[in-house]
Every structure is written in structure tokens, then in C-alpha cells.
Amino acid sequence: MENLLANSTEAVAIILFGIGFTMLLFHRNLFRKLIGLNVMDTGIFLFLASMGYIEGRKAPIIVNGVQSTEAYINPLPASLVLTGIVVSVSVTAIMLSLTVRLYMRYHTLNLDEIYRIADHEEADR
């Protein structure tokens, strides 16, 4: 518990991840599921960024020629987060366009109704 309080930023990141996961499971609206997935992404980015932070150090941009690891925070998680953000944007765009196509086809965003209409069409065929 004491460790958890000390690692409160990571704990917040995990709780964000959990909120996103819960939204994915409990909402039947596709847009809300998408928002949940984005919240999950945000939690992971916060986790990675907080893992690289070191108390009292500066951002890794070399100033006045100081080149020692003691002066800067860990730059590796930042670059990983950059990769993650770009991939998250791409995935969100693809999923949104799939949602638009589904809406044009079934005129609803509710996943249950989409399944039901698809079942009826399967039976009609």
C-alpha cells in the first residue's frame, strides 16, 4: 500500500486503463467503445511517460554541453510514447471509418441491434 501511494502516477495510469477496459465491456454503442479504447491508450502513455521520469532532472535536450546521465530524465520512454501516439491515431481513424460504414449499412450504432439485423438477413438469404 505504501509502495502504491509512492507510485501514485502509475496507479492513476492503471486506473485509466481499467476505466477504458470497463467502457469497452459495458457499452454497446460503438463510439463509446472507441472512446474507451482511446482512454486505454492514454493510460498506457501516462504509464510509460511516468516510468521515464526522474525527480529533479531536466528534459533530454543538451544545454551548455552537459552530457551526463545524471542531468537528464530517461529519454527512451518518451520516444516509445511518440510511436504509440501515432499508431493510436491510425487505429482510431480505421475504426471510425469502419463504424461509419456499419452505420450506413445498418442505420444504428448499437452492437446488439447490428447483430440482430445481421442474423435476420442471414436467415432471409
Place this chain on the structure above:
Amino acid sequence: MKIIEVGDVPSLNGEDHDILESVMDGAEVHDSPREKVKIEKEYYKNYVRSSPWAQKLIRTENKGFNVFYLAVAVVSCVLLIGMLLFTISYLPRYGVENPESTAVVRRYVEQGLQETGAVNIISGIILDYRAFDTLGESHVLFTALMCVTVLLRRDRKNMRTQYEDFYTIRDEKYHELYRESIMRLVAAVLLPCLFLYGAYVLLNGQNSPGGGFSGGAVLGSGMMICAAAYGFRSTDKVITKKAANLIAFFALGFYSFAKGYVFFTGANGLENHIPKGTSGAILSGGLILPLDIAVGLVVACTMFGFYSLFRRGSIGGNE
């Protein structure tokens, strides 16, 4: 096999035999047409389903499944969060350096300026040490643009099935009719600053925070604001579909060839002829500046392409 008319309710109290099976048997023996068998099957199915006990069973089943789903979902969410929080409490302390995780970074920080010529260490990492990763990232963006084009492009072959209709997508003329005066005033003030800021962030990636992705995103959002305020006619002069494809193709191709040269010379111990420049100036960092520009162009085209495809179903107007 007698043909069942609507309203002719067959008695279920007689011989006990499977209804669907008897229908299938009839189909085999009498060789009746498929359509008739289908109608009979449908009739029996609806008859069984419309009886009160079956309705009750179906409702109970749905309700039971919903309750089961909710219970499993709650349990799995709580378990996941609990397990992850438990793991978090055993991680190294927040804000304290642990030597295991900074072992790789030592080389980047101590040798980065001499090896890459970039003052910004993160730019040096993503565009020099780990440039292959960034190449894959740009390709992911490009592939996403292609996927969205396949899904949302509005033309004769795409989106003209019996189910999908055009009237759900609003026509471009609809947007042109509105003269959005507030939007135009804001855009007139904002656009020059936005493009200047985007170019600054893009070109100074090796010296300050920023780089290809953030600068490209700022430029792309500038184009989005331009299209939203002045209509797509203003952006179609600059970015057509052909131009977007050419920009993406040449940027990604240049990136691949430049990094291929660096990998080839590095792997074979040859001398690298790309000058590093003085650190801190704009023309420094060797290949980082051109690669930043390439990545930024791809990102700007992709962002604007997403917006344009979602709003009107094509990148560069009616080609």
C-alpha cells in the same frame, strides 16, 4: 407432404416427432422445391417461437445471459485492475533512477551529440538510433490512410449497394452554402501563425522539442481549419489526390533510401559522407532534418486526408 397454408395450425399433440426433421424428410422423399421447404420451416419456427412458453424461455435466456455477461465483466474488470495495481506496488519507486532501465540510455545521452549531431536526444533516438522504428510508424500512418480511403471513398463502385444510400452523406454543396463568418475571421488570424509555427516545429526538431510528427500534425490541422473555413475549393488547389499520393510516395521512398545508405555504410564499416554540421544550428544533425521533413509531409497529408475523407468521401475533390 401437404402444403401448410397460413392459418392452418398443425396439431402438435399427435405423434411425437421432430418438426424440422419431418420437414427435411419430406424434402427428400417428395423432392419438393427448396422455396416451399423453406417457407414451411419458417412457418414452424415462427409457430413454435410465438407460443407463450417459448417466448418466456427466450426472455429468460436473454435475461440470464445478460446477468451472466454483467457478472463476468465486473469480475474480469476488477480482477484486471487489482492485478495490475498489485504489480504496480512492486515496481521501482516513481521519480527515482533505477540503473537497470538507464543502462541503454547512457550511450544515447553521453555519445548522442557526437554520433548524431542532434541537440535534442529524443530526435536523435527516433530518427537515428531507432530510425527503422520510425519508418515503420510512417508506413502505419500511410496504410491507415489507404484503409480509410478504401472504406470511405465515395464513387460509383464504392458505396452503391442496396443497403447503403447516398443521402446519409451530406453533399459538398451543402457545406459551401454556409458563409461561416466567425470561422473565417478566426482562420484569417490563426492560419498564418499556425503554418509558421508548424514549419518552425518541423524544421527545429533536432534542436528543440518537436520534430516530424508534431510539426506535421500542426500543418495538417492548419489545412483542416482552412478547409473548414473557406471550403474544400481552397485546399483542392494545393492538395489533390495525386499530389497527396506523390508526396507520400516520395517522402517514404526518400526515407527508405536514406536510411538504407546509412545502414549499408554502417554495417560494412564504410565512411559516412553525410556532414553533421555544427550542433545547435538548423542545418545540423546530418540526416535528421531531411527525415523530419519527409515524416512531417506524410503526417500532414495523412491528417488532412482523414479529415477530407470523413467529411466528403474523397481526398482531392471529384477526380
